[in-house]
Amino acid sequence: RTGRLLWETDLAAPPLGAPVFSEAARGVVASNVVGESHLIGPQEVRARLSAKPATEPSRPQTYDAITRLASSDAGLSKTGASEWLGVRIVPRAASRPASLPGELICNPTVMGGGILAPLAVGQVHLLDLAGQPVATPFQPRVTVGSRLAWTTPGVATVGGKEIAVLTDGAQNIYSLELEGSSTPSLVERATAKLPATAAPLPAAVAGDRAVVSLADGKLAVYRVPALEPAGTLALSGEVVWGPYAAGEVVLAATAEEVVAVTVSGDPEIAWRAPLEAGKPVGEPLVDGDGAVIAFADGALVRFAIKSGDPSATLDLGQALGSGPTAYGPRWLVAAADGSVLVVTHP
Numbered sequence: 205r206t207g208r209l210l211w212e213t214d215l216a217a218p219p220l221g222a223p224v225f226s227e228a229a230r231g232v233v234a235s236n237v238v239g240e241s242h243l244i245g246p247q248e249v250r251a252r253l254s255a256k257p258a259t260e261p262s263r264p265q266t267y268d269a270i271t272r273l274a275s276s277d278a279g280l281s282k283t284g285a286s287e288w289l290g291v292r293i294v295p296r297a298a299s300r301p302a303s304l305p306g307e308l309i310c311n312p313t314v315m316g317g318g319i320l321a322p323l324a325v326g327q328v329h330l331l332d333l334a335g336q337p338v339a340t341p342f343q344p345r346v347t348v349g350s351r352l353a354w355t356t357p358g359v360a361t362v363g364g365k366e367i368a369v370l371t372d373g374a375q376n377i378y379s380l381e382l383e384g385s386s387t388p389s390l391v392e393r394a395t396a397k398l399p400a401t402a403a404p405l406p407a408a409v410a411g412d413r414a415v416v417s418l419a420d421g422k423l424a425v426y427r428v429p430a431l432e433p434a435g436t437l438a439l440s441g442e443v444v445w446g447p448y449a450a451g452e453v454v455l456a457a458t459a460e461e462v463v464a465v466t467v468s469g470d471p472e473i474a475w476r477a478p479l480e481a482g483k484p485v486g487e488p489l490v491d492g493d494g495a496v497i498a499f500a501d502g503a504l505v506r507f508a509i510k511s512g513d514p515s516a517t518l519d520l521g522q523a524l525g526s527g528p529t530a531y532g533p534r535w536l537v538a539a540a541d542g543s544v545l546v547v548t549h550p
Contacts, residue, residue, distance in 0.1 A: 219538035220237050221272070229294050232544065238261075241258055262301070279319050286308075302333065305323060306323035309354050317332075328368075330390055355406065356370070362428045369431075375398045377414070377431060379430075394429055396431040399424060406448075411468060414428045415449075421458070440461060445457035450490050464476075477514070484498065488527060495509050501523065506550075520539075525539055535547050
């Protein structure tokens with residue numbers, strides 16, 4: 205009830221994404237940038253220490269992104285690489301590298317039961333953990349000699365169908381849908397021109413609105429899936445974190461502030477919170493009517509989604525390296541040094 209730190213274990217390398225509780229594995233699963241994945245169960249909690257990794261790569265490698273599927277499975281990847289490390293924790297912990305059809309050009313994301321992987325060759329693939337195709341890839345029409353610099357897709361269910369939204373890193377935005385059952389294909393639902401060059405940041409989908417960051421410090425909003433323009437909004441500077449969907453708003457941060465933007469009508473700022481120290485890290489956690497954001501300087505802050513009131517602020521006393529996730533009545537978060545922290549709700 206005090207928000208104090210309950211437990212901590214050191215994984216000895218910077219974290220890769222946030223630690224998560226897995227019902228299937230009956231424990232907390234945490235991975236790090238060298239490809240080790242730890243299963244932290246009741247025994248490790250009692251000992252306040254994680255034992256040797258449940259899985260680790262067969263050869264030295266570093267990773268910069270993790271894509272977690274609905275189970276405890278995950279793909280550990282690196283932009284520019286033509287393989288990822290497929291990790292399974294249950295029923296038996298194992299990891300295996302999987303070859304991809306080309307080099308990743310941005311972080312993958314989950315779509316359906318697969319991993320949506322934009323590649324440097326210009327195609328967008330939907331693959332399983334072993335790197336095998338789940339659907340026919342999407343190939344946009346491009347001019348000879350042009351190169352697409354896909355940005356991380358945002359995926360959400362709109363009108364009963366799962367839609368992926370991403371930009372080509374230039375001035376085009378696409379919405380993609382999985383079509384067909386026996387031989388599924390990733391198909392283009394719509395494409396539109398952006399008012400300025402896209403920033404190399406993920407897209408967010410909130411309700412039936414897609415939000416992307418532009419290099420000129422604005423957010424551009426589109427109706428999904430048709431990608432009809434729904435307005436732009438200038439921020440106080442270049443976006444350095446987000447955008448992320450959080451209930452009724454989209455969260456983003458510049459070097460000066462965190463902002464919540466309502467996008468159901470004309471986009472407008474619902475509230476602002478000045479950045480007094482470290483910038484936000486990882487994805488926010490939607491916690492009832494609040495959004496919990498981790499900051500690099502060691503703070504966890506729960507903002508009311510509608511008003512922005514900081515209803516709870518915790519100083520964990522060490523730099524953080526991930527956003528928070530839910531762990532029953534507690535929160536999980538990774539420190540910058542790889543420690544997994546379990547804290548009570550204040």
